[in-house]
Each structure stands twice: as structure tokens, then as C-alpha cells.
Amino acid sequence: PEFQEGTLVISAVTAPGTGLQASTGIAQEIEGRLLEHPAVEATSRRTGRAELSAHAQGANASEIDVQVDLSEREMSEVTADVRARLSSIPGTNITIGQPIGHRIDHMLSGTRTDIALKIFGPDLYELRDLAGQVQGAIEGTPGLVDLSVARQADVPQLRLYPKRQEMAKYGVTPGHLNHAVEALVGGEAVSQVREGQLAFGLTVRLDSARRAGATSIRNVLIDTPTGPTVPVSRLATVQHERGPNTISREDVQRKIVVSANTSGRDVGSVVADLQRRIAEQVDLPENYYYEVGGQYENARQASRRIGWLSLVALLVVFLLLYQEFGSARAATLVLVNLPLALTGGVAALFLFLGGTLDIAAMVGFVTLFGIAVRNGILLVSHYITLLQEDKSLREAVLQGSMERLNPILMTALTAGLALIPLALGGGEPGKEIQTPLAIVTIGGLLTSTFLNMVVVPVLFDRFGDQEALRSASENHSLRD
Structure with a gap:
């Protein structure tokens, strides 16, 4: 999720070779328009950077830090207003971001934007032509803003x-x-x-x-x-x-970058539209190709990593449950809680987060599954204990469900009440990552807690093998 830092960083890049005096004049014009906005409190500017700087840039580039007051406005509203005010600055590529976000983007892709379309190929002039075609093809994509091509000139x-x-x-x-x-x-x-x-x-x-x-x-x-x-x-x-004026390379390949930010849409859906438009309108010659970098690529890698680790964790949990109960059937009945929790988490995701599955929401699902499995263990383990006391299957289910109702409700209430302040603080700085996690977890807890007390007892009564479960548990106790 995008940070709410309370400060904007505006990058303004004019044509290569622009002198310091001309570049300063353009930057001062930008500062003047910014200070007219009621939410802007102050600005500070850097034009050019020394050649030995870690982020060297020519006199044609300026960075403007903008301190904003968010007491009466949302950051998204301020950003949209600022972008509209600066859209008429001629001959200048303007990118709007935030300090931490800019640095994260720069580390991920070498650009200071959410999306970096990197076009690779052997000939610089062919790359420039392809970059222009790509820019024309994706311009006007819903949710795409600050579209620009890396400034190159002879x-x-x-x-x-x-x-x-x-x-x-x-x-x-x-x-x-x-x-x-x-x-x-x-x-x-x-x-x-x-x-x-x-x-x-x-x-x-x-x-x-x-x-x-x-x-x-x-x-x-x-x-x-x-x-x-x-x-x-x-x-x-x-x-x-x-x-x-410059030659950019990555992994020895020459490249040119088409960069852009997103507004009002998640990065994944925007990139999907970009790739479709490029495939339909741009014919890449042999030995020329493009890659999508920035937050999109990093999110894809993190999603794949979380996905594989979740499958491994699920397998380990199943093995631990089998080791504990001595029965694959009992272990499976405990894991029934996962789809029950998933139902509420997905519903909360669509109702309150616009259906955007980001990394924070995925971590929320992992947290939710842990609580759901624990509630399932409370029920099934008590059922098996009652079966060992020579209760019938129906008696064990009824008595065990009533006796475990309070512990399960207390577990869900404790977690849910603790997460409510985080779920309600979505627009506050510092809670951008915590809010999706809290919303997904609370939504899943609601359905998991309710359905856990209804579905799991019914399934255990229907598919639980009384003698097999009692025997497996007793044998396991003897081995211990």
C-alpha cells in the first residue's frame, strides 16, 4: 500500500543540456504554483547534483520537497490537485511521489515511479523510437499518471x-x-x-x-x-x-525506460492493461524486448514467495496435526477452518479494500489462518478427549461444542477488538500496511468463528469415525 508520509517529492526534468539559469526559472515557476495550493505549507528545492554524488543528475533536473497539511484533505486529493496545477508546465517531465516511496522505487527499478517499463535492445535510436511508440500506446490508460520517457538527446x-x-x-x-x-x-x-x-x-x-x-x-x-x-x-x-547524452544499461543490455505512477487503481491491474495495449499496438523487432519493473515486479516476487511458503506451512501444519491426533481424518477436519476463514477475509477485501490483494492483505490471511486453525484444534481435540471417555460420537460433539464455545469466542473477541483501531485508521500516516491486515483478519474471524461452531461439529458428526479416532488417539498416547 502507498505510504501517507505528509510530504511530497516532485521531480522535474527538462531537456538535456538545459542550463542552470533556465532550469532554475522552471523550478521557481513550479514552486510558485505549489505555494498557491491551500494545503502546501512550504517547499524546498535542489537543482542538479554533484557528479560524485550517489544520485548525480544534471542541471536540467530539479527535486522539490513539499510539506503539506493533511488535517482537512486526503493525500490522494492533494496529489491530484498538484498534478493538475503542474500539467501545463511546458517541456518538463514531472513525477510526483513521496520521500520514502521515491527511495523504495529507486532501489527496486532505478526509477522514482511505481511502474518502470524497461525496453532493451542493441541500438539507442531504435530504442528511442520504440519508447515513443510504447508511450503513445499506453497513454490514456485508466489509473496511469506521470507518464514519461527517460530524457535523451544528442x-x-x-x-x-x-x-x-x-x-x-x-x-x-x-x-x-x-x-x-x-x-x-x-x-x-x-x-x-x-x-x-x-x-x-x-x-x-x-x-x-x-x-x-x-x-x-x-x-x-x-x-x-x-x-x-x-x-x-x-x-x-x-x-x-x-x-x-547518456547510455543506460542493465545486465550489460542497453535500455530506455518508460516510467509512470498509478492513481486510483492497483498496480497489478494497470500493468495488465499496459501489457495488453503494447501487445496490440507495438511490434517489437527481433532482439528487442521489454520488462516491467518497479513495485509491480517486487510485488509479484513477494506474492510468489508468500504463496509457496504458505503451501509449505500448510503441509507442515497438517503433519503436526497428524502427529498430535494420530489420525489424518482429524487433521483434515481441523483444516476445514481455512476455507471458512477465507470466506470472510475475501468478503472484507472486496467490501472495504476494493478487491486489491496486496502484500499487507496476504499477511492478514496468514495471520487469520493461524487463528482459525487454533480454533479448530480446540474443538477437535476436545471431541477426541470425550470419545476416550466412552462418549458416543453425537454426545462428544454436542458436549464438546458447548464446552469450547467460550474459549473460541474469547480468542476471536480478543483478536478482533485489538485490531479494530488499526482497521479504522486507514487514512493515518503509519497505518497503511496495518489497516489491510486488520480488515482481512477481522472479516475472516467473523465467518470463521461462526461457521467453526456450526460446520465443524456437523462434519465431525458426519465423517468422524468414532472407533478409529479413539483407537488412533489411544495408540498415539501410548507411544508418547
Whole structure:
């Protein structure tokens, strides 16, 4: 479930190569529109990040933290209003999220959105074209917002094409040539200068006139391993060209990302619609494919893991019950409580959570099944105890049900009453995960407790083998 953090993080990315002054102007326009909203209390902004930062970004990108007041409005309402106010900012990809959610998304997929459609392939320009097709195909999908493609553009570059034969004459390797030109043009730190308590790097490089362009760099002299000093033009062809501003890779494959958030719908159903639209409208060439990352992929993995572990746990519970009662029939009758609990949990899921089965709700089902199995054990174990006292099957069922009514009701009431505050606090920060868990558990407890006192006694009376159960229990007691 989406967090309710009380703070928004707005990412605004303009075209690559946008200068700091222009980018600052756009960011200030965004801040001005935000501060006009009655729920916005304050904003703070970062434009660009240092190259050595863990999250380096160019001057064309800004991040704006927005402190909001949720005393009179829901976060979903504020987010929708903010998104509408910023939709008319030209030439800017705007993504709206929250601080913790942004970081989680970034760790999951490398993007700061709920959904990351990663398109892989060998050619960058083909990838850009495919990303545009995918964007057009999925645009307008219900529940999809903040749709954008990773900003890429061709920017001026200075390229060196090595002359291999000439380089071999002077013993120059491509690495040596690259390092020499990089040190002369970009500079190389050779020492430090100290002023009081401060230390500054001492960087040596060519003066600005000698590194101004391709012509100047062609005439720069560099030392060679064989001794002579030769100009760069002797060893490589230097020319101005245009090339991609960035190349993204994952698992060695080149990629481009189409990112989006969701609003008003669960991620799973939105992704299903996206995949259908892409299959119908986009023809991916050979060696090109896409994957869906972000919260969707993480939720799928977690769901599969919980599913398999639940099956293993169910098997272990059955074996433990068989070990306890010495009868597969008794163990099966205890596990009848699971579908009884599932009925109420599913009903609560559709009535109060819109039918969205998220990880929190799945954990609620696991919790519910534990309580339901315990109630079944209380009944069946007491039935078997009464059978050992030479009660008839019908007498054991009637007496055992009445004697275990209070313990089972107390167990259900204790758990249900404790979960009510969590179930009612769905809109409060910090309870986003607890609320689905509580609602599913309470709904399942209602049906499980009621049906447990009706269905299990009837099934035990109908299918319980009095002599077999008594004998299995007595043999088990003797082995112990």
C-alpha cells in the first residue's frame, strides 16, 4: 500500500543540456504554483547534483520537497490537485511521489515511479523510437499518471578516432592516448594546497585557449613511450560530432525506460492493461524486448514467495496435526477452518479494500489462518478427549461444542477488538500496511468463528469415525 508520509517529492526534468539559469526559472515557476495550493505549507528545492554524488543528475533536473497539511484533505486529493496545477508546465517531465516511496522505487527499478517499463535492445535510436511508440500506446490508460520517457538527446561531443598503425609506431596504446588527452583537457589532480584548516586540490591542465576546440586539441603535444613528442593529430582523428547524452544499461543490455505512477487503481491491474495495449499496438523487432519493473515486479516476487511458503506451512501444519491426533481424518477436519476463514477475509477485501490483494492483505490471511486453525484444534481435540471417555460420537460433539464455545469466542473477541483501531485508521500516516491486515483478519474471524461452531461439529458428526479416532488417539498416547 502507498505510504501517507505528509510530504511530497516532485521531480522535474527538462531537456538535456538545459542550463542552470533556465532550469532554475522552471523550478521557481513550479514552486510558485505549489505555494498557491491551500494545503502546501512550504517547499524546498535542489537543482542538479554533484557528479560524485550517489544520485548525480544534471542541471536540467530539479527535486522539490513539499510539506503539506493533511488535517482537512486526503493525500490522494492533494496529489491530484498538484498534478493538475503542474500539467501545463511546458517541456518538463514531472513525477510526483513521496520521500520514502521515491527511495523504495529507486532501489527496486532505478526509477522514482511505481511502474518502470524497461525496453532493451542493441541500438539507442531504435530504442528511442520504440519508447515513443510504447508511450503513445499506453497513454490514456485508466489509473496511469506521470507518464514519461527517460530524457535523451544528442549533444555536441569531441571524439577521437585512433590511428592504430601510427600509434603502434610510437608504442602508444588506446588507454595511454585516452589518459593523456583526458589529463590535458580535463585536468588531473597532482597535489593539494592548504590554507589554514582547508585543503584544495591542485589540478593541472592546459590553458583554455589550447583546449578550446578540435583544432586546438589536434595540435596538443603528448609524450610517447618510445621517446618522441608528437601532436594528437598524428595518433588520432579529432572531430566534432553529436552523440547521446547518456547510455543506460542493465545486465550489460542497453535500455530506455518508460516510467509512470498509478492513481486510483492497483498496480497489478494497470500493468495488465499496459501489457495488453503494447501487445496490440507495438511490434517489437527481433532482439528487442521489454520488462516491467518497479513495485509491480517486487510485488509479484513477494506474492510468489508468500504463496509457496504458505503451501509449505500448510503441509507442515497438517503433519503436526497428524502427529498430535494420530489420525489424518482429524487433521483434515481441523483444516476445514481455512476455507471458512477465507470466506470472510475475501468478503472484507472486496467490501472495504476494493478487491486489491496486496502484500499487507496476504499477511492478514496468514495471520487469520493461524487463528482459525487454533480454533479448530480446540474443538477437535476436545471431541477426541470425550470419545476416550466412552462418549458416543453425537454426545462428544454436542458436549464438546458447548464446552469450547467460550474459549473460541474469547480468542476471536480478543483478536478482533485489538485490531479494530488499526482497521479504522486507514487514512493515518503509519497505518497503511496495518489497516489491510486488520480488515482481512477481522472479516475472516467473523465467518470463521461462526461457521467453526456450526460446520465443524456437523462434519465431525458426519465423517468422524468414532472407533478409529479413539483407537488412533489411544495408540498415539501410548507411544508418547
